[in-house]
Amino acid sequence: MQTGHTPVLLEETLKGLSIKPDGRYIDATFGRGGHARALLARLSSMGQLLAFDRDPSAIEAGQALAAADRRFALRHANFADLDLVVPVQGWDGILFDFGVSSPQLDEPERGFSFLRDGPLDMRMDPAHGLSAAQWLAEVSESVLSQALFEFGEEKHARRLARALKSRTLQSPFSRTTELAEFIASVVPKTGPTHPATRAFQAIRIAVNDELGAIDRALIAAEKCLRVGGRLAAISFHSLEDRRVKQFIHSRSRPPVVSRRLPPPASHLTLIDHGKCLPSAAEIAANPRARSAVLRIAEKRA
Numbered sequence: 173m174q175t176g177h178t179p180v181l182l183e184e185t186l187k188g189l190s191i192k193p194d195g196r197y198i199d200a201t202f203g204r205g206g207h208a209r210a211l212l213a214r215l216s217s218m219g220q221l222l223a224f225d226r227d228p229s230a231i232e233a234g235q236a237l238a239a240a241d242r243r244f245a246l247r248h249a250n251f252a253d254l255d256l257v258v259p260v261q262g263w264d265g266i267l268f269d270f271g272v273s274s275p276q277l278d279e280p281e282r283g284f285s286f287l288r289d290g291p292l293d294m295r296m297d298p299a300h301g302l303s304a305a306q307w308l309a310e311v312s313e314s315v316l317s318q319a320l321f322e323f324g325e326e327k328h329a330r331r332l333a334r335a336l337k338s339r340t341l342q343s344p345f346s347r348t349t350e351l352a353e354f355i356a357s358v359v360p361k362t363g364p365t366h367p368a369t370r371a372f373q374a375i376r377i378a379v380n381d382e383l384g385a386i387d388r389a390l391i392a393a394e395k396c397l398r399v400g401g402r403l404a405a406i407s408f409h410s411l412e413d414r415r416v417k418q419f420i421h422s423r424s425r426p427p428v429v430s431r432r433l434p435p436p437a438s439h440l441t442l443i444d445h446g447k448c449l450p451s452a453a454e455i456a457a458n459p460r461a462r463s464a465v466l467r468i469a470e471k472r473a
């Protein structure tokens with residue numbers, strides 16, 4: 173079946189989740205169901221998979237699978253609300269495959285692409301929150317500058333924020349290529365990437381509050397796992413991976429305290445099973461995998 177999105181680190185993720193055929197699993201980022209279908213193939217008739225996505229087009233794409241397979245259910249929800257939407261305990265594994273799906277990037281109408289012209293939207297759930305155009309019009313120069321610097325690692329954040337705000341006041345941006353061309357006129361091109369790459373990433377992360385959602389979701393996932401259950405998280409840039417890494421470390425390693433005191437153990441709720449990177453063969457077949465990092469942790473007793 174053509175899914176429109178090649179799942180990244182697929183075998184490594186299934187292995188890391190240590191799938192039990194009768195187990196109950198959550199795929200918090202259904203996308204086009206690449207990981208979900210492979211996971212279902214490992215489950216018996218007793219197993220269960222519940223998938224989430226905040227994008228209504230991902231939910232639409234999964235309807236046929238949900239109708240055909242009674243072990244599978246799909247919810248339109250933000251994974252940040254995981255513990256509010258599902259029964260809190262007893263899950264054998266929870267998977268996050270962060271970031272955007274290929275269809276989101278490929279469809280100009282979604283407004284994520286600086287190469288294909290479309291409305292300047294970038295919302296994963298177009299029914300919630302501000303579009304990128306509205307956000308750019310409403311955000312202050314200092315918040316914009318901080319977002320460009322932190323979420324896009326844009327060296328020219330201050331200059332770009334000033335230029336964007338003064339242009340927005342005269343004439344707000346409404347199209348993706350219009351914004352990309354403006355950014356290219358302010359930020360010098362260095363290296364092979366388009367000068368708007370970093371700013372587009374920053375605006376997308378801000379518009380969707382992607383990092384805030386990850387922080388809430390990791391805490392929620394830890395609550396929802398049963399003892400022995402596994403967390404698998406695939407990140408695509410260092411901002412995501414740093415959060416996952418720090419979260420797992422904070423829950424799996426004792427903090428440095430006085431050598432005279434025994435380390436407090438009560439907060440140690442996870443076992444760190446380390447990280448995994450894509451093979452050269454996977455990167456050659458799917459260049460989108462090149463920056464992927466998979467981290468695995470297990471809920472401890």
Ligand SMILES: C[S@@+](CC[C@H](N)C(=O)[O-])C[C@H]1O[C@@H](n2cnc3c(N)ncnc32)[C@H](O)[C@@H]1O
Pocket residue numbers: 175177178179180200201202203204205206207208224225226227230249250251252269270271272273274296385
């Ligand atoms: C990289 S894709 C997942 C691809 C999927 N694993 C597959 O194999 O097809 C990421 C998906 O996560 C969804 N997503 C991102 N942030 C989300 C959030 N906070 N809550 C729910 N879904 C989210 C996006 O809409 C997108 O469909």
